[in-house]
Amino acid sequence: MLRKNKKIVANWKMNPSTLAEAEDFYHSSCDACLAVGGHEKVDVVVCPPFIYLDALSKIESSTELGAQDCHWRDHGAFTGEVSPLMLKRFSVKYVIIGHSERRYIMRETDEMINKKVKAVLKNDLVPILAVGEKEKGDYKQDILIDQLSSDLKDLNAGQIAKIIIAYEPVWAIGTGDADTPENTLEAIKIIREILSRLASKEMTIPILYGGSVSSMNVADFLSHSEIAGALIGSASVDKEEFSKIIKIASEL
Numbered sequence: 001m002l003r004k005n006k007k008i009v010a011n012w013k014m015n016p017s018t019l020a021e022a023e024d025f026y027h028s029s030c031d032a033c034l035a036v037g038g039h040e041k042v043d044v045v046v047c048p049p050f051i052y053l054d055a056l057s058k059i060e061s062s063t064e065l066g067a068q069d070c071h072w073r074d075h076g077a078f079t080g081e082v083s084p085l086m087l088k089r090f091s092v093k094y095v096i097i098g099h100s101e102r103r104y105i106m107r108e109t110d111e112m113i114n115k116k117v118k119a120v121l122k123n124d125l126v127p128i129l130a131v132g133e134k135e136k137g138d139y140k141q142d143i144l145i146d147q148l149s150s151d152l153k154d155l156n157a158g159q160i161a162k163i164i165i166a167y168e169p170v171w172a173i174g175t176g177d178a179d180t181p182e183n184t185l186e187a188i189k190i191i192r193e194i195l196s197r198l199a200s201k202e203m204t205i206p207i208l209y210g211g212s213v214s215s216m217n218v219a220d221f222l223s224h225s226e227i228a229g230a231l232i233g234s235a236s237v238d239k240e241e242f243s244k245i246i247k248i249a250s251e252l
């Protein structure tokens with residue numbers, strides 16, 4: 001079977017505090033990616049805060065840029081928001097949609113997430129849709145059915161085929177308590193069944209895992225062919241740690 005690159009998505013969240021640090025992190029990620037053979041070996045996507053996108057998009061690199069969110073309209077009276085159309089102009093290729101910090105802290109609803117997914121696709125960008133249960137032990141299947149059927153409402157099979165899903169159990173995010181690869185595989189199986197039902201055909205889109213991924217556990221997840229990559233928060237703003245993760249992913 002042909003080897004498929006693993007996708008490593010860095011979600012810097014509201015970090016770092018200065019542009020100089022952002023450039024330093026970005027250069028470090030690019031160097032780590034180049035050192036292992038670049039695009040041939042691993043796909044690295046960096047999602048910085050909006051205000052750093054302009055500067056980072058000017059740096060020649062073997063990594064790609066993503067955004068952490070966007071609005072669903074291209075322009076208009078939406079104070080404080082950034083549109084997918086604007087993001088496209090800064091070489092952004094991916095947009096994380098429905099991250100749990102937006103769902104639960106910023107009170108984003110599935111209806112808003114659904115509009116955002118559609119807007120991102122309309123602008124020819126790739127949505128990385130984050131889904132997952134809130135509490136450890138929650139019954140995953142019902143939660144995933146609810147989230148995916150609302151977030152992907154009215155999308156056809158062709159549109160669903162362009163999406164990346166990140167399975168992120170909320171209890172595992174930023175806690176140091178990562179899920180197990182076994183539970184993740186079970187969630188991925190459930191997600192695939194739901195997607196196939198929604199699209200009325202088998203969907204082979206990439207499904208990532210996110211939640212306390214580090215250089216210590218990344219291989220446990222990514223050694224499974226069903227886990228296409230990782231969405232990484234805290235470890236992505238630690239240069240040494242993130243470089244190690246890129247190297248490990250490039251070897252799997």
Ligand code: PGA
Nearest residue numbers: 173174211212232233234
């Ligand atoms: P974490 O965050 O790696 O710090 O757990 C993951 C995420 O929020 O996507």
